[in-house]
Amino acid sequence: MIQLNYMLIISAVMMFAGIFGFLTRRSTLAILLSIELMLNATDLNFAVFNRMLYPGGHEGYFFALFSIAITAAESAIAIAIMINVYRQLKDISVGKLEKMKF
Amino acid sequence: MFTYTILILLLPFLSFLLLGLFGNKLSHKLAGAIGTTSLGAVFLLSCYTAYEYFFAVGRGAEGVYEALVPYNITWLPLGTLHFDMGVLLDPISVMMLIVISTVSFMVHIYSFGYMHGERGFQRYYAFLSLFTMSMLGLVVATNIFQMYLFWELVGVSSYLLIGFYYTQKAAIAASKKAFIVTRFADMFFLVGILIFGYYTGSFSFSFVNELKLADGATAFVPVDAARAVAAGGFLLPTALTLMFIGGAGKSAMFPLHIWLPDAMEGPTPVSALIHAATMVVAGVYQVARLFPMWIEYAPNAMPIIVWVGVITAFYAAAVACAQSDIKRVLAFSTISQIAFMMVALGVSLPGHEGVLDNHTQLGFLAGNFHLFTHAMFKACLFLGAGCIIHAVHSNEMSEMGGLRKYMPITNATFLISCFAIAGIPFFSGFSSKDEIITACMNYSPVVGWIMTGIAAMTAFYMFRLYYGIFWGTENKEAHEHHTPHEAPWTMTFPLIFLSAITLGVGIYSTLGGFLGWGGSFGSFVSASGQDYTIHFDVTVASISTIVAILSICLATYIYKGEKQPVADKLQSAMPRLHQWAYKRFYMDEVYQFVTHRIIFAHISKPIAWFDRHVIDGFFNFLAWGTHALSFQIRGFQSGAIQRYAFVFFLGVLALLLIMIL
Numbered sequence: 001m002i003q004l005n006y007m008l009i010i011s012a013v014m015m016f017a018g019i020f021g022f023l024t025r026r027s028t029l030a031i032l033l034s035i036e037l038m039l040n041a042t043d044l045n046f047a048v049f050n051r052m053l054y055p056g057g058h059e060g061y062f063f064a065l066f067s068i069a070i071t072a073a074e075s076a077i078a079i080a081i082m083i084n085v086y087r088q089l090k091d092i093s094v095g096k097l098e099k100m101k102f
Numbered sequence: 103m104f105t106y107t108i109l110i111l112l113l114p115f116l117s118f119l120l121l122g123l124f125g126n127k128l129s130h131k132l133a134g135a136i137g138t139t140s141l142g143a144v145f146l147l148s149c150y151t152a153y154e155y156f157f158a159v160g161r162g163a164e165g166v167y168e169a170l171v172p173y174n175i176t177w178l179p180l181g182t183l184h185f186d187m188g189v190l191l192d193p194i195s196v197m198m199l200i201v202i203s204t205v206s207f208m209v210h211i212y213s214f215g216y217m218h219g220e221r222g223f224q225r226y227y228a229f230l231s232l233f234t235m236s237m238l239g240l241v242v243a244t245n246i247f248q249m250y251l252f253w254e255l256v257g258v259s260s261y262l263l264i265g266f267y268y269t270q271k272a273a274i275a276a277s278k279k280a281f282i283v284t285r286f287a288d289m290f291f292l293v294g295i296l297i298f299g300y301y302t303g304s305f306s307f308s309f310v311n312e313l314k315l316a317d318g319a320t321a322f323v324p325v326d327a328a329r330a331v332a333a334g335g336f337l338l339p340t341a342l343t344l345m346f347i348g349g350a351g352k353s354a355m356f357p358l359h360i361w362l363p364d365a366m367e368g369p370t371p372v373s374a375l376i377h378a379a380t381m382v383v384a385g386v387y388q389v390a391r392l393f394p395m396w397i398e399y400a401p402n403a404m405p406i407i408v409w410v411g412v413i414t415a416f417y418a419a420a421v422a423c424a425q426s427d428i429k430r431v432l433a434f435s436t437i438s439q440i441a442f443m444m445v446a447l448g449v450s451l452p453g454h455e456g457v458l459d460n461h462t463q464l465g466f467l468a469g470n471f472h473l474f475t476h477a478m479f480k481a482c483l484f485l486g487a488g489c490i491i492h493a494v495h496s497n498e499m500s501e502m503g504g505l506r507k508y509m510p511i512t513n514a515t516f517l518i519s520c521f522a523i524a525g526i527p528f529f530s531g532f533s534s535k536d537e538i539i540t541a542c543m544n545y546s547p548v549v550g551w552i553m554t555g556i557a558a559m560t561a562f563y564m565f566r567l568y569y570g571i572f573w574g575t576e577n578k579e580a581h582e583h584h585t586p587h588e589a590p591w592t593m594t595f596p597l598i599f600l601s602a603i604t605l606g607v608g609i610y611s612t613l614g615g616f617l618g619w620g621g622s623f624g625s626f627v628s629a630s631g632q633d634y635t636i637h638f639d640v641t642v643a644s645i646s647t648i649v650a651i652l653s654i655c656l657a658t659y660i661y662k663g664e665k666q667p668v669a670d671k672l673q674s675a676m677p678r679l680h681q682w683a684y685k686r687f688y689m690d691e692v693y694q695f696v697t698h699r700i701i702f703a704h705i706s707k708p709i710a711w712f713d714r715h716v717i718d719g720f721f722n723f724l725a726w727g728t729h730a731l732s733f734q735i736r737g738f739q740s741g742a743i744q745r746y747a748f749v750f751f752l753g754v755l756a757l758l759l760i761m762i763l
Contacts (some may be wrong), residue, residue, distance in 0.1 A: 025747050031744075100739035 002087050007048040014041035028092045030087070039071045104154070104172040110147050110199065111239055113140040113315070118231035125224030137227035138210040141234060143204070148203040155196050156626055165632055167193050174244055182303050188244040193627045194390055194470060197242035201477045202380050203605075206234045208596035209375040215592035216371050216488050217287065221635040226266060226369070233259035236702050237380050241387060245305040246295050246345075249388070253291070253352070256384065260376050264368040276364035283361040287351020294344030301337050306393055316725035339400035342392060346385075346407060353385025354437045355444065356414035360690055362437055370491055373429060374484030375483050378436050379477035386473055393447065393466060407448030412552055415441035417687065419559040423566065424683035427497045428487050431567045432480070437474050438560060443469045445553065446538040450544035463624075463634050464544065468537030471623045475607060479519040482600035486516040489593050490571060504576030506590065507588040513695070515597040520568045522604045524561035525650045530604045531645070533611035533623075533636070539646055540639045554646055561650040565657035573636040575664050588612050611636070614645075644706035 014037055021034030043064040050060025086092050117140040125133050155167070162168040174188030184233035185282040210230060217223055258281075265277030297303050347358075354362040365377050376382070388405065389396070396404060417437045423436035489512045494501050506513040522531035535557060541652025543550030588594065614622040624634035649704035660668045673680045682688070 019751060023744055023751070094743055097743060 003049065004052045005045070007052075011044040011048070013043040014038070014044065026093045026095060027077075028082055028094055028097070031094060032075060032082075035078075036075065038072060048051050069086060103159070104151065104170060104189075104191060106147060107151055107172050107191065107242070110144050110151070110203075111149075111235055111242070113144050114231040114238070116140065116200060118228050118235060121224050121228035121231060125228055128224055130219070130223045133224035133227050134210075136216050137231050138207075138214070140231065141207045141210045144234070144238070145203040145207040148199040151191065152196050152200050155191055156193075161541075161633075167626075171244055183299055183305070185247045185305065186245050189242045190244040194387070195241045197470065197474060197627050198387060199238065201474055202234065202237050202241065204642075205375055205379040205477055205481045205600075206230070208238075208485070208599060209371045212374075212485050212488070212593050212596040213369075213371045215590045216492060222266065222468075223641050228261075229259055229262045229266070230372075231247070231374070233263065233376060233381075236386075240384060241508050244307075244419060246298065246307065246392075247305045249391070250288075250291060250485060251293055252385065253348075253388075256381050257288065257352070257468070258279060260284075260365070260381055263372040263376060264365045264738035265499055266369055266372065266645060267367070267558070268366070270362075273367040277453075280361040280365045283358060284351045288359050289349050290344045291348020291349075294341045294346075294348065297337060297344065301341075301690060318387075327574075327711065332704075337412050337686065338395070339403040342396055342400045343403050343406060345392065346761070347402065348384030349388040350410060350444075351385070353382050353440050353444065354414075355385070355410050355441060356417050356437075357689065359414065359418065359437050359446040360693055361592070363430050363433045363686070366427070366433050366497075370429065370484060370488030373433070374481045374488065377433065378480040378484050382436060382440055383443065383473050383477065386440060386469060389444065389447045390466065390470060390473075393450075397451070401451055404448050404451060408445055408549060411441040411445035411448055413441075415445065415556045416436070416552065416559075418564065419556050421683055421686045422563040424680055426499050428490065428499055428502070428567060429484075429497050430572060431563060432483055432487060435483075435560065435564065436480055438556065439472070439480065442535065442538050442553070442556075443476070445471050445549070446472060446541055449541050449549065451545065463628050463632075464537060465541035467628050467634060467636070468534060468541050471611075472531075472534035472538055475522065475534045475604070478600050479522040479531060479604045480531075482515055482519045482597055482604065483523070485593070485596055485600070486512050486519070486730070489589040489597070490586075492589055493592070499570040501577050502571045502648050503574040505586055506572040509572075509588045510599065511594045515594075515601040516572070517576040518570060518601040518604055520564045522608060524654060525557055525646055527643075528605075528612045529721065530608035530611065532608060533615055533638075536643050536646055540642045543639075543642055550642075554649055555632050557646055558649045558653040561653040565654050569657065569661035572664070573662050607750070636756045644757050 010067050018036075018038030018041060021037065022031055022102045025031050025034060046064040046067070048062040050057060054060070082092050085097065117137050119134055121128070121137060128136070156172075159170075160167075169190060169192035170683050171555045172189050172191065173187055176184045177187045178185040206420060210227070211313060213230070214225065217226055220226065227419045236259055240252035243252060261277050261281040264280050265273050267273045295305070349355075351358040362382065366373055368377070391544055418438035418441065420432040420439065424430050425434060446465045446467075446469035450463070450469075476544055489509065490502065490505060491497060493505070493509060495504075518529065522529035524534045525532045536605065539553050541551060542553045610619075613619065615636045618637055622636050624636045628634040640655065660666060660672075686690075
């Protein structure tokens with residue numbers, strides 16, 4: 001039986017890998033992937049806690065499913081934004097997106 | 103009983119709403135018809151109210167007309183104090199209902215002709231209705247506070263009507279002047295009311311009268327009289343005097359009279375209604391209304407009323423002798439005549455031990471009687487002046503002269519009213535003015551003789567005006583293109599109606615006064631409510647008649663001819679006096695000096711400086727400081743998403759640390 005801790009370590013690694021990617025990658029596409037990674041880490045946590053702590057219940061699984069659906073919608077929107085940004089700037093690297101300031 | 107009296111207020115209010123909101127969609131004729139019809143109904147209702155009040159209900163057990171309150175609602179309860187709204191019927195308010203509704207109805211009819219084809223005709227009728235409603239509300243007020251509310255409404259509608267021709271600068275300036283001056287005086291009125299309410303715990307008109315509601319309950323809990331007397335030593339006379347200042351402002355008493363001559367910029371029917379017959383007597387009405395208070399608690403302050411009245415009457419009469427604008431002459435004559443009423447109220451001191459004797463009765467009665475007769479003949483004079491202005495398109499006497507051929511009806515009615523104001527027997531002004539002079543003679547011969555002299559001046563300037571308009575040299579140049587003509591029947595009918603009242607009242611009261619008939623004015627309105635039969639004092643009556651006839655003869659001698667050598671000689675003999683009188687003794691310049699040189703320069707300017715530099719400066723500093731600070735820290739808002747995310751992440755870490763620790 002795999003221990004709960006191992007699972008949590010995997011999701012923590014995924015989470016911090018996501019955060020690191022979010023902060024360091026230049027391409028918006030890579031940043032989007034990092035966000036997906038973070039979300040998957042949380043989804044994994046939902047499933048793991050449900051399986052290990054409340055084996056009879058289903059709420060965690062459902063929550064993970066909802067989260068996946070929302071993630072899909074979110075990435076659709078994010079990609080739409082990127083296409084628009086590309087049309088404006090001919091570039092999607094995050095360093096160019098500095099219009100939203102004072 | 104009397105439940106219909108509320109309609110007297112509601113009908114003009116409804117027509118105001120109707121004409122004010124939808125007037126533009128109505129034709130001129132329809133709008134005028136709506137206003138006039140509702141006023142006609144008010145006129146009939148007022149007459150019916152008077153009939154029922156004086157004859158059907160009649161006197162109470164003690165031979166006194168009781169004050170009735172058909173309506174009374176508590177509008178704002180404030181602990182023991184409460185503001186009520188209602189309808190009060192007593193002899194003077196019923197008398198005022200008749201005066202206001204008659205003159206207003208006549209003015210509504212007259213305006214059909216006078217305002218024919220004017221732009222804003224519907225607006226004009228809407229404002230007339232508003233004014234009539236407010237004035238009627240003022241006279242039927244059950245307490246001082248209600249009176250004050252309608253008092254201000256009257257001021258507003260006067261403002262709106264003076265400024266009716268809002269494209270003319272003079273009209274705008276005049277309307278503002280009227281509003282500001284009367285508002286300034288009203289401030290004293292309000293302070294008086296507040297002092298009164300604070301110390302007596304009531305806004306009712308009288309501690310003496312207990313008003314009876316329709317269902318027999320008492321409307322006002324009588325105030326603790328002992329408390330009132332304790333306050334009465336100094337505070338009640340002060341409060342009453344402050345209220346009198348408010349009344350003096352509305353009634354154009356010297357030195358608050360300056361707005362009334364300028365108010366003549368409004369349409370002439372408005373001058374007839376507001377600035378001759380109704381609104382300007384509100385101050386007199388207020389003193390009459392508070393009369394029981396005055397004689398009970400402040401008889402020592404009443405000489406103020408007398409002397410303000412005497413000075414005003416003399417001043418206005420002197421100025422009227424030199425004016426050339428016919429409406430200005432009438433305006434100053436109005437001021438002078440209102441001062442007569444004030445004097446009459448002021449001289450009616452209580453007799454020994456506060457008993458209302460004949461002496462008191464006479465002054466109170468004469469003041470109210472003169473209010474009634476003056477409203478009728480002065481409205482007639484103003485409406486006549488309107489006909490003349492309509493015919494020659496000018497206010498200046500030099501453009502007139504010799505109009506009697508062209509305008510016979512106006513001439514006749516004007517002459518009747520001139521006789522009335524001059525105080526010739528068998529015209530209404532005679533009886534009332536004679537009573538005033540008798541009352542003044544009883545008070546002090548000095549005041550009596552001064553008033554007789556002013557009455558002589560009145561006769562003189564009125565006939566100067568009359569001859570200047572209808573006799574003298576015709577101004578052929580001005581009449582060449584446009585021959586003057588008699589006004590249409592809508593304008594002549596009110597003249598005939600009002601002069602008929604003047605004649606009818608005059609004949610009845612003159613005969614009644616000499617022969618001692620009852621049923622004259624004194625039977626309806628008197629200080630004590632008892633029947634009072636007017637008896638003329640033959641000496642006073644004959645002296646004032648002779649004086650009036652002499653001054654008319656003098657005016658005839660000077661002004662009737664084609665050329666006026668005597669007048670020119672007098673003018674060149676005393677150029678300075680004429681100039682002073684023509685310029686109204688420079689009262690406006692005095693005001694200009696006081697307001698601009700003293701108040702604006704030495705009080706308002708420092709305050710304005712303080713406002714601009716200290717108060718505005720503080721807020722400008724706040725704005726500047728915020729701006730400068732944000733300029734310093736705006737670098738945080740870099741627009742770089744990853745930096746935001748990093749700061750956010752650090753924040754989360756910090757929060758976590760705090761939670762763990």
